[in-house]
Amino acid sequence: MKDPRQNQLARLLVNYSTEVKKGENVLIEAFNIPDEFVIEIIRAVRKKGGNPFVSIKSAQIIRDLIMNSTEEQMKITGEYEKSRMENMDCYIGVRGSLNISENSDITDKDMNKYKKLWAEPTHTKTRVGKTRWVVLRYPLSSMAQQAEMSTEKFEEFFFNVCTLDYKKMSKAMNPLVKLMEQTEKVRIVGPKDTDLTFSIKDIPVVKADGHRNIPDGEVFTAPVKNSINGVIHYNTPSLYQGTVFTDIRFEIENGKIIKATSSDTKKINKILDTDEGARYFGEFAFGLNPYINNSMKDTLFDEKINGSIHFTPGNSYDRADNTNKSAIHWDIVLRQRKEFGGGEIYFDDKLIRKNGLFIPKSLEKLNPQNLK
Numbered sequence: 001m002k003d004p005r006q007n008q009l010a011r012l013l014v015n016y017s018t019e020v021k022k023g024e025n026v027l028i029e030a031f032n033i034p035d036e037f038v039i040e041i042i043r044a045v046r047k048k049g050g051n052p053f054v055s056i057k058s059a060q061i062i063r064d065l066i067m068n069s070t071e072e073q074m075k076i077t078g079e080y081e082k083s084r085m086e087n088m089d090c091y092i093g094v095r096g097s098l099n100i101s102e103n104s105d106i107t108d109k110d111m112n113k114y115k116k117l118w119a120e121p122t123h124t125k126t127r128v129g130k131t132r133w134v135v136l137r138y139p140l141s142s143m144a145q146q147a148e149m150s151t152e153k154f155e156e157f158f159f160n161v162c163t164l165d166y167k168k169m170s171k172a173m174n175p176l177v178k179l180m181e182q183t184e185k186v187r188i189v190g191p192k193d194t195d196l197t198f199s200i201k202d203i204p205v206v207k208a209d210g211h212r213n214i215p216d217g218e219v220f221t222a223p224v225k226n227s228i229n230g231v232i233h234y235n236t237p238s239l240y241q242g243t244v245f246t247d248i249r250f251e252i253e254n255g256k257i258i259k260a261t262s263s264d265t266k267k268i269n270k271i272l273d274t275d276e277g278a279r280y281f282g283e284f285a286f287g288l289n290p291y292i293n294n295s296m297k298d299t300l301f302d303e304k305i306n307g308s309i310h311f312t313p314g315n316s317y318d319r320a321d322n323t324n325k326s327a328i329h330w331d332i333v334l335r336q337r338k339e340f341g342g343g344e345i346y347f348d349d350k351l352i353r354k355n356g357l358f359i360p361k362s363l364e365k366l367n368p369q370n371l372k
Helices: 004-017 035-047 059-066 071-086 108-130 141-146 151-162 166-181 265-272 361-366
Strands: 025-031 051-057 090-095 132-137 185-189 195-199 206-208 218-221 229-233 238-240 243-245 249-253 256-261 281-287 308-313 333-335 344-347 350-354
Touching (some): 004 132, 025 035, 035 090, 059 071, 071 108, 141 151, 166 206, 166 218, 166 361
Parallel strands (some): 025 090, 090 132
Antiparallel strands (some): 185 195, 185 344, 206 218, 238 243, 249 256, 281 308, 308 333, 344 350
């Protein structure tokens, strides 16, 4: 039986997120998702007069391509993928995860080849900067298991999260954007030993309001590269390169991670040694989605948890560029609601958010009860 929620989500991706226009080329990249949802997107693109192109991919096949790959193979693959992306005006990436640990046994050497020769030229350098794009997960039973929910309950949660009123959220974000644009010094105090200061002076501030990721709901900028000092001790599990990391803690001096520990300290330091920019930070963001309350080990959801921030080692986005460049961009989440230990955020020594709730009257509309 046809699910009307698929049609609603497809129309959101095409009409709102990517704003497809007549004559535009749209790449639909589908990983392990039902054919009927791909067809819904194709039809929504055609209804707007766009030209749909489809790439069907499998996470298992991609894993095999990466493992024991040669540099020549990765380079040619990257050139092909980049060339196709350069002909696109819009990109819709839909990923259905059958196994969150699919890439866990890929060696660091092979993963670095993939990132530098395939993913970075295609996505970081071409798709992100030169197309209107949106990326989302698709609700398979494996994701429900990951979220520790029944499949039916997870699907209900998924469609609520993904199809909320993004226009309303976008309007409520404007005062926070304005305030961040006027702010120089940020201080984050959190559970355990988190106490971090940095500057965001003159770095652009961007609303993530349903035009890049679905689900969405964040306002982001980047720290001035060398301004960061202190400790951040994250309290949210983070799945990266096939491994779930917990208890991640960074000591930072003049912008650089000088000490990193976690549930897998050896592996996290290998990731941070990917290149020179990996030990510096490329993003600071507030999570604002009112329907996302808990971690499900999926970055696209976890970075939007209401009452959270994420502080990201690696590459900065062109739209909020602090000059840091890296093959990695790792959104790691710190939750500051009471049930996770609380915390405060200060802008120029003024308390802005406490225990996950905004304090200034101009920002109250961003608190979860006002966004639903």
